[in-house]
Amino acid sequence: KLDGAQEMLEQNLNLLRDDPDPEAQEMSLYALGDLLYRRGNYRMVVQRLGAAVKHFPANAEATHAHYQLADSYRQLADQQHLDANLDGDGGNNKDTRDHALDEHLVNLTNAKDEFQKLAELLDQPEGQGLLKAEEQVQVPFYFADCLFDLGEYTNAFQAYQTLAGRYADKPQSIHELHALSGMVRCDAALGETEKMQKTIAEMEALLPKLPETAREQWSGWLTVVRKPIADDK
Numbered sequence: 071k072l073d074g075a076q077e078m079l080e081q082n083l084n085l086l087r088d089d090p091d092p093e094a095q096e097m098s099l100y101a102l103g104d105l106l107y108r109r110g111n112y113r114m115v116v117q118r119l120g121a122a123v124k125h126f127p128a129n130a131e132a133t134h135a136h137y138q139l140a141d142s143y144r145q146l147a148d149q150q151h152l153d154a155n156l157d158g159d160g161g162n163n164k165d166t167r168d169h170a171l172d173e174h175l176v177n178l179t180n181a182k183d184e185f186q187k188l189a190e191l192l193d194q195p196e197g198q199g200l201l202k203a204e205e206q207v208q209v210p211f212y213f214a215d216c217l218f219d220l221g222e223y224t225n226a227f228q229a230y231q232t233l234a235g236r237y238a239d240k241p242q243s244i245h246e247l248h249a250l251s252g253m254v255r256c257d258a259a260l261g262e263t264e265k266m267q268k269t270i271a272e273m274e275a276l277l278p279k280l281p282e283t284a285r286e287q288w289s290g291w292l293t294v295v296r297k298p299i300a301d302d303k
Contacts, residue, residue: 076105096126112142133200140184144212147177182216189213214252227256243279247288254295
């Protein structure tokens with residue numbers, strides 16, 4: 071009964087404005103932020119968890135809350151979200167378009183900054199085990215993706231290259247492929263055709279290690295990527 075739970079937590083926070091109780095406020099903010107994240111209300115997550123991690127950073131759930139906060143900024147900066155804001159007459163109105171693009175840039179920058187701080191923490195011994203294994207893998211990839219989307223192609227390439235080295239010669243070939251594909255995208259944006267070809271060859275060498283379905287998906291991706299190179303010859 072998520073609607074009821076959200077209503078009760080919001081009511082708690084409203085009551086605490088007149089009768090402050092730091093412990094109750096802390097618990098309510100973190101619980102409400104988590105609930106809002108699970109419901110996909112990313113704009114409200116930014117508001118609630120942003121306040122939670124700022125005022126109560128020592129909470130046991132602070133690292134996971136930082137992940138949810140970072141991912142909420144990422145979701146708000148998603149291309150589909152931007153397209154929705156510009157849909158219809160909004161895309162033809164200069165003020166609306168400029169506001170949407172400015173908001174997109176702010177959310178993307180905030181996502182990059184949050185994921186960078188998380189990635190630095192997770193690289194330290196004390197950062198191990200603070201997130202779920204899948205989330206721990208996602209953080210540095212999301213950081214690299216944000217750099218790419220911001221047009222910081224050289225920095226993004228270095229981030230993807232570090233990840234490719236981290237997963238090289240390990241069973242998780244899929245992670246290495248994701249990192250190498252990021253390098254390919256950066257080289258494409260930078261016009262580095264020869265480097266692209268070398269990285270594509272590395273990716274092709276990894277395909278036999280993948281399950282059949284994943285192998286077919288990545289083979290299709292490589293076919294699409296190779297076409298512009300072939301057209302340039």
